Amino acid sequence: MNQIPTSLLTLIAGVVITLISFWVSQNHHLLPVQASEQAPWVDDFFSVMVGIGTALFIVVQGTILFFTLKYHKPDGDETDGVPIEGNFALEILWTAIPSIIVIGLGVYSVDVYEHMGGISAGSAMAHVHSAATHAHHDTMGTAIAAPMIADASDETSSSTDSSTTSSTTRIPAYGLTENHEGGLNVNVTAMQYAWLFDYPTEGVMPGELHVPIGQKVVLNMKAQDVIHSFWVPQFRIKQDVIPGEQTQLQFVATKLGEFPIVCTELCGAYHGGMRSTVVVQTREDYEKWVEETKIAQVSETNRAVASLSDSEFLAPYAKDLGITAEHLAHLHP
Ligand code: CUA
Numbered sequence: 001m002n003q004i005p006t007s008l009l010t011l012i013a014g015v016v017i018t019l020i021s022f023w024v025s026q027n028h029h030l031l032p033v034q035a036s037e038q039a040p041w042v043d044d045f046f047s048v049m050v051g052i053g054t055a056l057f058i059v060v061q062g063t064i065l066f067f068t069l070k071y072h073k074p075d076g077d078e079t080d081g082v083p084i085e086g087n088f089a090l091e092i093l094w095t096a097i098p099s100i101i102v103i104g105l106g107v108y109s110v111d112v113y114e115h116m117g118g119i120s121a122g123s124a125m126a127h128v129h130s131a132a133t134h135a136h137h138d139t140m141g142t143a144i145a146a147p148m149i150a151d152a153s154d155e156t157s158s159s160t161d162s163s164t165t166s167s168t169t170r171i172p173a174y175g176l177t178e179n180h181e182g183g184l185n186v187n188v189t190a191m192q193y194a195w196l197f198d199y200p201t202e203g204v205m206p207g208e209l210h211v212p213i214g215q216k217v218v219l220n221m222k223a224q225d226v227i228h229s230f231w232v233p234q235f236r237i238k239q240d241v242i243p244g245e246q247t248q249l250q251f252v253a254t255k256l257g258e259f260p261i262v263c264t265e266l267c268g269a270y271h272g273g274m275r276s277t278v279v280v281q282t283r284e285d286y287e288k289w290v291e292e293t294k295i296a297q298v299s300e301t302n303r304a305v306a307s308l309s310d311s312e313f314l315a316p317y318a319k320d321l322g323i324t325a326e327h328l329a330h331l332h333p
Contacts, residue, residue, distance in 0.1 A: 017058050025051030035255035035280065036235035041112045043236065048108070052101060116237070117250045183216035183250060190221065190228035190241040192267060193274040204293040209261065209278040211253050212286040219249040229265035232278055240265060253280040 025047040034040060186209065189196040198205045211217045221230060223241040230249060231238040239249040263274035281289060 013062075017055055017062075020058065021051045021055040024054040031236075032234050033255065034234070034236070035253060035257070035259055036232075036237065037252040037254055038116045039234070039236040039254075041115055041236075045105075045108060045112050049105065052105075183218040184211065185218050185220060186211075188219045188221040188230065188241070189224060190230070190263070190267075190274075191224040192226065193263070193270040195230075195261060195263075195274070195276040199290070202290045202294075204290055204297065206293050208276050210286055210289050211278060211280055212283045213253050213256055213280050215283075216250060216252050221247050221249065226267050227265050228263050228267050228274065231262045231264040232259055233262065234259040235278075238264060253278075256280050256282065 028047070028050050030050070031043055031046065034043060185200060187198040187200060188209075189198070195209075196205070197207075197209050219230065219239075221239065221241045222245075223243045225243060227243070228241040229238060230241055232251075234255070235251050235253070237249055237251050239247050241247060257280055259278050259280070261276040261278055263271055265271075267274065279289075
């Protein structure tokens with residue numbers, strides 16, 4: 001040991017720890033599949049934190065282990081240890097390093113949040129778009145496949161990911177509204193213990209959320225009773241749903257398939273059962289689904305009305321009038 005200077009050993013240890021930490025940050029496999037344009041932002045941030053955490057873990061645990069072995073008390077040694085008190089330089093160092101890390105992560109997290117549309121819902125998607133077309137994140141094998149609606153004429157079909165259907169990224173005028181830069185608006189109502197969806201532009205109120213791949217979707221959310229929280233883990237988006245105040249969430253799905261919608265705010269006894277599904281479809285499938293849902297809704301209403309007997313049909317009206325249905329049928333045969 002004496003031949004090698006301590007500074008060189010420290011340097012080598014630093015390089016090794018950095019390499020290990022970087023490798024762990026890129027290979028932790030802790031997160032579910034990335035299914036939205038927003039997901040890579042969150043995951044990159046998470047990876048940075050995993051990397052820093054790994055380095056700190058190795059440094060702290062390594063130091064403990066090293067000192068335990070090297071300065072182990074020999075048998076029969078009953079003397080006191082060397083009284084060590086204070087080390088100004090060291091104290092500055094171990095205050096400064098965590099401060100820099102925490103402040104840096106804070107700034108980074110706000111940046112990610114803003115890119116995802118958390119701060120200014122209207123303008124934020126432009127950031128996501130410009131970032132997506134810069135074709136980053138390919139190192140993590142992500143799927144930023146779809147160009148944004150706002151720039152459908154832009155031919156930068158940003159990524160070459162094969163798991164998504166590139167032919168579905170042209171956005172026709174279907175289901176678009178004036179506001180929110182052409183996003184597909186869906187009203188979401190949370191209640192104990194269900195999610196209700198309403199597509200104002202499509203005229204459907206389905207039991208689960210269907211969205212076309214590659215299109216910006218804007219969820220306008222409100223709660224009927226208590227606070228809930230809308231979460232799709234694969235999209236890496238989460239937003240509280242609050243009574244008396246509308247909240248918003250926006251995303252662009254980049255992977256076909258079904259993903260769970262989870263309520264992630266303890267909202268009552270059956271909070272755990274408050275789940276739904278988001279189905280990401282190609283544009284053709286999505287449009288087909290809208291038509292089928294419309295037809296099903298109409299025929300359901302017709303069937304419901306047709307299957308009622310006279311008194312059943314009149315019951316709600318009779319109740320309003322405060323008389324029996326038979327009376328009402330008699331009055332209005
Ligand atoms: Cu709604 Cu938990």
